[in-house]
Amino acid sequence: MTQDKSPLELPLDLTKRKVDPNPFKQFARWFEEGAAAEPILPEAVTLATASKDGKPSSRVVLLKKFDESGFVFYTNYQSRKGTELAENPQAALCFYWRQLERQISVTGIVTQVSREESEAYFRTRPRGSQLGALASRQSQVTASREVLEKRFEQVMAQYSGKEIPLPSYWGGYRLAPSTIEFWQGRPDRMHDRLRYSRQSGSRWKIERLAP
Secondary structure, eight states, X not given: OOTTSXXXXXXXXXXXXXXXXXXXXXXXXXHHHHHHHOOSSTTEEEEEEEOTTOOEEEEEEEOOEEXXXXXXEEEETTSHHXXXXXXXXXXXXXXXXXXXXXXXXXXXXXXXXXXHHHHHHHTTSOHHHHHHHHHOOTTSOOSOHHHHHHHHHHHHHHTTTSOOOOOTTEEEEEXXXXXXXXXXXXXXXXXEEEEEEXXXXXXXXXXXXXX
């Protein structure tokens, strides 16, 4: 995208002829344009998971990395999403950039990233976020705000002047996509939808879906 072009002036038609045959390259292009249009947390994405008996839940997480191996986010492995992913590794992501009327929906299997990768990312986090990862028993019932704050103060005092260790229950997940759908809003609800489906090896099949 050129520097003098408003995000809303981007070409909005979405056709098989114009998209990249590699969905990750197409994602990178749209992500860059989404960041230009909505610079505050363009990496925010809704993550949907389900328990082993199919009970769904969703929440917003932050995309921290993507490449042809998948989409990476970090969390507490003992949180609700962590528990559900342990029971049922199938999950979905949905990005939405309102200014561009664009969505990207991703489905696939989630696995934990390596401990080394989690450690490397944890070291880049603000110290307060590192302390919070140790202090909070994410998704567990807690008696009050005061209990949370007291626990944080205890952890802060414990590690005063020390390096904060990566908790054993905290780290990253990678969603390896089986499908990636690009949705472009159009007038009269005649939206464009193109779905990439993974084939054998590194091949992808592109299909148009009705809006």
